Every structure is written in structure tokens, then in C-alpha cells.
Amino acid sequence: MNHSEHNYPLSSIFTEGFFRFLLFILLFISLLYQQKNLILISILLLVMFYGLKFWSTFSVKNIHYSFDAEKKKGFPGESIVLQAVVFNNKLLPIGLKLKIPLDKKLHPFLDSSPADCLCEEGNLLWYDRSSWQWKLTAQQRGCFQIGPPFLETGDLLGFFQQRRYLSQSVEMIIYPKPIFLNFLSSPVKELFGKPGLESPVKDPVYPVATQDYSYGDPAKYIHWKASARHNRLQSKVFEPSSQRKTLFIIDVSSFQKKEDKDLFEKTLEVVAAMAMEFERQGSPYGLLSNGEMVGNGSASLSIATGPEQLSRAMELIARLQMKTAVSIEEILFKEDVMPGGTGCIYSSCTHNKKNTQIAQFLRQHHIPVYFMTARVPRRFIDHSIKFFLLDEIHGGGS
Structure with a gap:
């Protein structure tokens, strides 16, 4: 595999207008002085020049390609396989160079040096x-674009090239490590209850049985598979729940102000x-x-649960x-983003006055909140704010 710049000079003096x-x-001087050998050489060179030019012009025609990745989502350190196929659907053989621009945070497998382009070249007959095929690895979380690739086709001698940009590109999503x-037992117990019969509110997260559908029941509660089995409409019976919903709030500004990328990650x-973990618990x-x-x-x-919810959450992160x-503050104070019965885990780089204001605001709306911070100032004495340190819950790589 060869890594090089996206643009490079053409390979011959035959491409220069001055030549x-x-x-x-x-040719003019040869004809003027009737030098047959020079006339023959001049004509051969001109025929060769324009023949190769014509060859290069048509080399880009009827080229079919495909470019994709075996998977487009993964975790840091996992290998990502890219595949590219180029088909020359004509009688004219061509020289070919394929280049795929690459995010510098993606590394070719077993190659620690960063590369900004994947390059391959060869010849295609009729x-x-x-x-x-390439294997890439990403060592950190993020969203990376691969491509769009472009082809440079030309004559087999390499005198002329035609560049063709391909519209297809691949977006790679790398989840956190x-x-x-x-x-900690306190946040789990206080912020997340468990289903129970103490609440009269039906919770659609916990269907426990079915019954014959009654007129007036919401259509969304119909259990279609059970209805097919019983040959009549069946509706779901839900267990009342006192389980609290959870909203993770990530205050990016606190990390940006401290310029601490490691703590943010x-x-x-x-x-x-x-x-x-919450997805596993339902x-x-x-x-x-x-x-x-x-x-x-x-x-x-939005607050929900299920495999699709986890996939959306991981992609958002x-x-x-x-x-x-x-x-x-503009998000929390001006928008109704938290439904009733919601608990919050608020993540920030350090405690400050803003955290106190947010805690007071959430308490006014009867929303319990725990703060997860990387640092706590020594002068912090507000005992009404519940918090835990990032290092206390971060257990290291799996």
C-alpha cells in the first residue's frame, strides 16, 4: 500500500504544450529542408502523442465501481474492512490509480503512521x-468520513490521466471505549426505582399479560400476535410501575472551558x-x-428503552x-425537556455556581439530580447537591 498526496504531476514531457x-x-523545418528521417520521426511522435491523448480521453468511459465497508460502526481498536471493486466495461485497456481520502485519525491496520489517503494502482485489460481490501483501525471515539474516492485512468504508458471523482463515501461511527x-448504590436506588403495585399509573414498559379487547381501550395497546393466536382482538395488561425515567445531561461547555479533552472522553x-447498563435493566x-x-x-x-434506543444513544455520544x-441553561430553563417522574445525572467537568442554580431549578420541578464531575473544588460546601466523582464510577477498560 502506498500513501501519497491527492494531486501529483503528470509523468511525461509529452504532456507539455511547449513540447x-x-x-x-x-516537422515544419523537416518539410522545408526535405529531411525524410526527421519528417518520419516528427509524424510518429505526433501520432503517438494524439493517439495516447485519445486513449486517455476514452479510458474514463464505462468504468463501474463499488466501494463500501463490511461494518460502519464499532469500538476503538476494532478493525474496519473496506472493499473497492473497479470494472473496465470496454475493449480499451487502461492504466488505473484509485485514491481514497482518509481521516488522519484512522490508521491502516498494523501501520501506526497516520495516512491521509489510501492508494492503489494497476492496469485493467478489456x-x-x-x-x-484494506483494514483500518480507529483509536478514539468519533465520526469519521472515508472518501469520496476518485479514479485516475489513462493510457497504459502513463503519459496522460483523466481524473473522475466518485460520489460514494463511507461514514464510520466509533463508539466510546x-x-x-x-x-454506586445511592444513585441507582434513589434515581431508579423498580416496578411495583404502589402506583395506579399504567406503565407501557411493563406488559405482563393479555385480555380481550374492550371498546375504548387505546389501539396502541392491542397485542397483534396474541390476537392472531386467539382469533380475536387481545389488549395488553400492564403492571403499574414506580420506576423513574432517567435523563443524562452532558454539559460540554464546562469541559471546553477547561480544555480537558481526556476528561471529556x-x-x-x-x-x-x-x-x-440501564438498557440491560430495562x-x-x-x-x-x-x-x-x-x-x-x-x-x-427522548427517553425510551429498547435496542434501537441504545443504538441511537451510542451514535449520539x-x-x-x-x-x-x-x-x-437555555435548554433546561426554556424548554420542557423532562417529563414527570424523571431523574437526572448531570455530567460536568467541575462544580461551580451554575451547577447550584441548575440543582435549585430541578428541585423546584421535583426532579432529583445527581452530579457526576471530574473535580470538586475544595471550597465546595453545598451539602444539598448530591454528586459523585468520575473516578469513583469509572472502572477502567473492559
Whole structure:
């Protein structure tokens, strides 16, 4: 595999206009003085030049390609396999160079040096096909673009090339590094209850049986598989629940102000691990942040549970950048982002006055909150704020 720049000079003096001008001058002088050998050489060179030019012009026609990855989501350190196939669907053989621009944070497998391009070259005969495969690894969380690739085709001698940009590109989503969690009993017990019969509210997260459908029951509670089995409409019977829903809030501005990328990544690893743990327990959860997203998406995820919820949460965390899009107060104070019965885990770099204001605001709305911070100032004495340190819950890599 060869890594080089995206643009490089053409390979011969035959491509220079000044040289072509000299050939015509040579031919004119040869004809003027009737030098047969020079006339023959001049004509052969001009025929060769324009023949190769014509060859190069048509080399880019009827080229079919495919470019994709075996998987587009993964974790740091995992190998990602890219595949590219190019088919020359014509009688004219061609020279070929394939280049795929690459994010510098992606590394060719077993190659620690960064590369900004994957490059391959060769020749394709008539109706010939070539395929290539690369293994890449990403050592950190993020959203990375591979491509779009471009082809440079030309004559087999390499005198002329035609560049063709391909529209297809691949977006690679790398989740935070998997870690173990040292779960603290207090946040888990206080923020997350368990299903019970104490509440008269039906919780659609916990269907426990079915019964004959009654007129007036919501259509969304119909159990279609059970209805097919019994040959009549069946509706779900739900267990009342006192389980609290959870919203993870990530204050990007606190990390950006401290310019601490490592603590930001460590916090996201904990949030991702907690989301996976809550998904395993069946606890509804959501995400909210004031950070910018790769791809200009929304840094918010409604509270829910299920495999799709986990996939959306992990992708949101992967796309989140340590750049503030809006103040967290503007999101919390002006938008109704938290339904009733919600508990919060608020992640920030350190405690400050803003945390106290947010805690007071949430308490006014009867929303319990725990703060997960990397640092606590020595002068911090507000005992009404419940918090735990990032290092207390971060259990290290899995």
C-alpha cells in the first residue's frame, strides 16, 4: 500500500504544450529542408502523442465501481474492512490509480503512521476487474468520513490521466471505549426505582399479560400476535410501575472551558456504559447535551428503552464534540425537556455556581439530580447537591 498526496504531476514531457509546439516546429523545418528521417520521426511522435491523448480521453468511459465497508460502526481498536471493486466495461485497456481520502485519525491496520489517503494502482485489460481490501483501525471515539474516492485512468504508458471523482463515501461511527462501572448504590436506588403495585399509573414498559379487547381501550395497546393466536382482538395488561425515567445531561461547555479533552472522553465512556447498563435493566433513559454534533444533528434523545434506543444513544455520544452549541441553561430553563417522574445525572467537568442554580431549578420541578464531575473544588460546601466523582464510577477498560 502506498500513501501519497491527492494531486501529483503528470509523468511525461509529452504532456507539455511547449513540447508539442517544438514537435510542430521540427516537422515544419523537416518539410522545408526535405529531411525524410526527421519528417518520419516528427509524424510518429505526433501520432503517438494524439493517439495516447485519445486513449486517455476514452479510458474514463464505462468504468463501474463499488466501494463500501463490511461494518460502519464499532469500538476503538476494532478493525474496519473496506472493499473497492473497479470494472473496465470496454475493449480499451487502461492504466488505473484509485485514491481514497482518509481521516488522519484512522490508521491502516498494523501501520501506526497516520495516512491521509489510501492508494492503489494497476492496469485493467478489456472487460477486466480489480478489487482491493484494506483494514483500518480507529483509536478514539468519533465520526469519521472515508472518501469520496476518485479514479485516475489513462493510457497504459502513463503519459496522460483523466481524473473522475466518485460520489460514494463511507461514514464510520466509533463508539466510546467499553469500560467497567463501579456502580454506586445511592444513585441507582434513589434515581431508579423498580416496578411495583404502589402506583395506579399504567406503565407501557411493563406488559405482563393479555385480555380481550374492550371498546375504548387505546389501539396502541392491542397485542397483534396474541390476537392472531386467539382469533380475536387481545389488549395488553400492564403492571403499574414506580420506576423513574432517567435523563443524562452532558454539559460540554464546562469541559471546553477547561480544555480537558481526556476528561471529556472519560465522561462519555461512563455515560455510554451507564446507558448500556440501564438498557440491560430495562430502565428508560434519554440524553441531552449542549454540544455540537458531527453532521449537525440534534444533541438530544427522548427517553425510551429498547435496542434501537441504545443504538441511537451510542451514535449520539459518538458524534458529540467538545464544542458548545448553546448554553445548557437555555435548554433546561426554556424548554420542557423532562417529563414527570424523571431523574437526572448531570455530567460536568467541575462544580461551580451554575451547577447550584441548575440543582435549585430541578428541585423546584421535583426532579432529583445527581452530579457526576471530574473535580470538586475544595471550597465546595453545598451539602444539598448530591454528586459523585468520575473516578469513583469509572472502572477502567473492559
